[in-house]
Amino acid sequence: MNFRFSGRKISGILTVLPANEVPFEAEIANYSVSPAKSMKLKLAMGYNKHRIVAGDVCASDLCVFGLEHLFAEGLLKKEDIDALVLVTQSPDHFMPATSNIIQGRLGLKQDVLCLDISQGCAGYEIGLLEAFLLLGQESIHKVVLLNADVLSRKVSRRDRNSFPLIGDGASITVLEGGAADSEIYANVKMDGSRADALIIPAGGFRCPSSPETGAMVEDENGNLRAKDHLVMQGDAVFNFVQVEVPPMIESLLRSAGLPPDAVDYFMFHQPNRFMLHKLADKMKVGHDRMPANIVENFGNASSVTVPLAMTFNLGDRLTRERLKICMAGFGVGLTWSSVLMDVGPLEFCGMIDYA
Amino acid sequence: MDYDRFYASLAEILEVERVKDEDIFRQFDCWDSLTKLSIIALAGSEYRTVLRAKDLDAMETVGALKAHLEKNGL
Numbered sequence: 220m221n222f223r224f225s226g227r228k229i230s231g232i233l234t235v236l237p238a239n240e241v242p243f244e245a246e247i248a249n250y251s252v253s254p255a256k257s258m259k260l261k262l263a264m265g266y267n268k269h270r271i272v273a274g275d276v277c278a279s280d281l282c283v284f285g286l287e288h289l290f291a292e293g294l295l296k297k298e299d300i301d302a303l304v305l306v307t308q309s310p311d312h313f314m315p316a317t318s319n320i321i322q323g324r325l326g327l328k329q330d331v332l333c334l335d336i337s338q339g340c341a342g343y344e345i346g347l348l349e350a351f352l353l354l355g356q357e358s359i360h361k362v363v364l365l366n367a368d369v370l371s372r373k374v375s376r377r378d379r380n381s382f383p384l385i386g387d388g389a390s391i392t393v394l395e396g397g398a399a400d401s402e403i404y405a406n407v408k409m410d411g412s413r414a415d416a417l418i419i420p421a422g423g424f425r426c427p428s429s430p431e432t433g434a435m436v437e438d439e440n441g442n443l444r445a446k447d448h449l450v451m452q453g454d455a456v457f458n459f460v461q462v463e464v465p466p467m468i469e470s471l472l473r474s475a476g477l478p479p480d481a482v483d484y485f486m487f488h489q490p491n492r493f494m495l496h497k498l499a500d501k502m503k504v505g506h507d508r509m510p511a512n513i514v515e516n517f518g519n520a521s522s523v524t525v526p527l528a529m530t531f532n533l534g535d536r537l538t539r540e541r542l543k544i545c546m547a548g549f550g551v552g553l554t555w556s557s558v559l560m561d562v563g564p565l566e567f568c569g570m571i572d573y574a
Numbered sequence: 575m576d577y578d579r580f581y582a583s584l585a586e587i588l589e590v591e592r593v594k595d596e597d598i599f600r601q602f603d604c605w606d607s608l609t610k611l612s613i614i615a616l617a618g619s620e621y622r623t624v625l626r627a628k629d630l631d632a633m634e635t636v637g638a639l640k641a642h643l644e645k646n647g648l
Contacts, residue, residue: 440606453611454626457614458618461618461619
């Protein structure tokens with residue numbers, strides 16, 4: 220599904236990460252694999268340390284903290300927020316919507332549209348799409364897109380496949396109307412028939428949580444996890460990314476009438492360095508134009524990795540320059556999405572820690 | 575198919591000097607999920623073949639993998 224917009228822009232991006240940073244070495248004892256093998260995996264996959272929440276910190280906590288920072292710095296006014304879109308797969312409650320909870324905690328006006336969108340890896344692009352669609356309404360001048368997840372709380376600490384890579388975090392992206400001088404192109408594809416490639420089997424209504432779903436079971440690779448925990452078929456996801464993502468980007472660039480060289484940066488979702496480097500090689504894009512440094516520094520915080528790749532790698536530059544950026548997300552759903560747009564100069568583009 | 579290159583790539587992934595058709599995957603020291611993923615990546619990038627972990631699990635030897643790639647890839 221192709222989308223096209225004009226007259227919209229991102230005016231600021233802030234990422235919020237838990238201050239709690241845990242190095243891989245501190246967790247090696249949890250895995251049933253030998254330390255030597257674990258270190259080999261660390262090198263190949265590119266994990267090193269990750270930011271994970273301590274205790275019962277929730278997605279709304281990270282979002283409220285970030286928004287209060289923006290209010291305090293005079294970068295955003297409460298009364299200007301016309302729509303609050305939260306993309307998360309770790310909501311505070313089944314009900315009410317977490318965006319409603321955030322609205323209540325911040326005392327936002329009643330005339331604000333609050334929407335929770337349940338998407339993950341491709342959630343930044345899907346959130347952007349939603350914001351762009353909303354900005355088509357005369358009454359909506361400013362949309363705040365929140366992406367937030369605390370999925371470390373749903374990954375088994377004994378799962379060497381997933382725990383070293385997982386990260387927690389939130390991002391706040393402010394969107395509003397802009398000059399009509401550049402087009403935004405986007406593309407989304409879905410394949411729910413492969414939904415079991417990345418799933419948290421229990422805890423919803425299909426398979427409610429019970430003592431059985433909390434029991435740890437060992438898989439053929441020696442990883443232990445419960446049905447309440449996230450489980451990923453690494454090979455299925457790897458193949459999916461290699462097969463589906465390059466043609467999606469090609470098609471996006473074609474619809475924009477632009478060659479790959481016209482893109483300044485490919486800010487892609489960061490599952491792990493191995494996958495991203497293989498993808499860059501397949502697309503014949505240099506590793507310098509497709510940063511793959513988020514997992515090793517912060518972990519994979521689902522849809523937050525895309526804005527984080529921008530604030531971490533381009534923070535200062537995006538407040539001064541205008542760059543053509545191709546964003547893409549791929550994973551849980553399965554979903555894959557991409558957005559090609561000019562970003563910058565932004566009013567703010569930074570990172571803060573939640574303690 | 576460039577057989578020299580196939581054997582050389584596999585030897586590198588399996589962390590040995592050289593490999594032969596009769597070599598059994600499960601007997602390699604480093605045979606784990608990462609090694610399998612590296613072979614899956616190789617199949618995709620060099621031989622245009624989409625290999626699933628369960629497909630690879632069904633191939634006991636280097637020769638079985640070679641036969642699969644000959645049939646399905648370049």
